[in-house]
Amino acid sequence: MKKIKVAVGISGGVDSALAAALLKEQDYEVTGIFLECYNEPGCRTDDDRKDALKVALKLKIPFKVLDFKSQYRKKVVDWFYKEYEKGRTPNPDIVCNQEIKFGIFYDWMEKNGFDFMATGHYARVNEGKLLRSTDENKDQTYFLALLKEKQLKKVLFPIGHLTKDKVRKEAKKKGLSVWDKKDSTGICFIGNDYSFSEFLKRRIKPHEGKVVDRAGKEVGTHQGIEFYTIGQRHGFKVNPRSTSSAPLFVVSKNAKKNLLTVGSKKDLAKKEFTVEKWQWITRSGTPRGAGLQFRIRHRGELVKGKIEGRKVKLNKSVFGVAPGQVAVVYEGFECLGGGVISA
Numbered sequence: 001m002k003k004i005k006v007a008v009g010i011s012g013g014v015d016s017a018l019a020a021a022l023l024k025e026q027d028y029e030v031t032g033i034f035l036e037c038y039n040e041p042g043c044r045t046d047d048d049r050k051d052a053l054k055v056a057l058k059l060k061i062p063f064k065v066l067d068f069k070s071q072y073r074k075k076v077v078d079w080f081y082k083e084y085e086k087g088r089t090p091n092p093d094i095v096c097n098q099e100i101k102f103g104i105f106y107d108w109m110e111k112n113g114f115d116f117m118a119t120g121h122y123a124r125v126n127e128g129k130l131l132r133s134t135d136e137n138k139d140q141t142y143f144l145a146l147l148k149e150k151q152l153k154k155v156l157f158p159i160g161h162l163t164k165d166k167v168r169k170e171a172k173k174k175g176l177s178v179w180d181k182k183d184s185t186g187i188c189f190i191g192n193d194y195s196f197s198e199f200l201k202r203r204i205k206p207h208e209g210k211v212v213d214r215a216g217k218e219v220g221t222h223q224g225i226e227f228y229t230i231g232q233r234h235g236f237k238v239n240p241r242s243t244s245s246a247p248l249f250v251v252s253k254n255a256k257k258n259l260l261t262v263g264s265k266k267d268l269a270k271k272e273f274t275v276e277k278w279q280w281i282t283r284s285g286t287p288r289g290a291g292l293q294f295r296i297r298h299r300g301e302l303v304k305g306k307i308e309g310r311k312v313k314l315n316k317s318v319f320g321v322a323p324g325q326v327a328v329v330y331e332g333f334e335c336l337g338g339g340v341i342s343a
Helices: 014-025 045-059 069-085 092-111 164-173 196-200
Strands: 005-009 029-036 063-067 116-118 123-126 129-132 209-212 218-222 249-254 259-263 269-280 292-295 303-308 311-319 326-331 334-341
Touching: 005 014, 005 092, 014 029, 014 045, 014 116, 014 164, 029 045, 029 092, 045 063, 069 092, 092 116, 218 259
Parallel strands: 005 029, 005 116, 029 063, 209 259
Antiparallel strands: 123 129, 129 334, 209 218, 249 259, 269 311, 269 334, 292 303, 292 326, 303 311, 326 334
């Protein structure tokens, strides 16, 4: 009987390594694929590619490197800068999944005769439905919420039923050299050699603007609204004589006027916000009912609420809602989809 062919994205980390190992044990015909998306100073790409190759050699599976650097720069990095120039807070991991891993790589997988693609994401899929991982602390459905049912029907998440601790133990048992490799954190293309603001300053020059309080009174200066996020507490200058000694946070940004508004932590609390456009994984219409829950950042609290058109109304306040972020909707363990927050 012909084996089912699977293209497994092997990143050089423990999660994708174990995903490939488990699929091989389950008698799939596995090919390891390393996606080279970015390779500049401070980036881990060269080391990660070497680790990915070691995994493939250990498992005795074919190994390919796909060069997606030009597509990644255009669809993710350039988009990232444009979003910040608009004063928004983008999530490049979500767009990378949409455009690269489950976009260009997905298309390559289909064109090259594979039946499925697989990744080491902490998520589960069942008949096109996206389900949260067993390990709530590692669940990555937030980053996958804007995918489509059509894509998910040809995707495998082999470790979605495992905890991170179990993944490391199983990888060690199988002799995978990356079993204790440290998890990558932060935005992949910034790397470890640069701070976030230094990375932005490669393309966006500092341009001083006013800091005002909620009443519109000028209280200080900043370097340019692009370098600040909603909820940020540091980085702007405040005249101590114009404000109280209480901590101040960025509560809103005006890109056209290069204006930063600051306030107290309670000023960051929101129970309502607007979404530009909803994208549902399996549904044709907006989900209703009392069981909906919302998450506005990875590993953020799940909060009950309802959808009224493009507006979300939560049962309790959340902090740090920012335009450009993605609001993701859940019902029980199922991730229904989401949309980009506009206000």
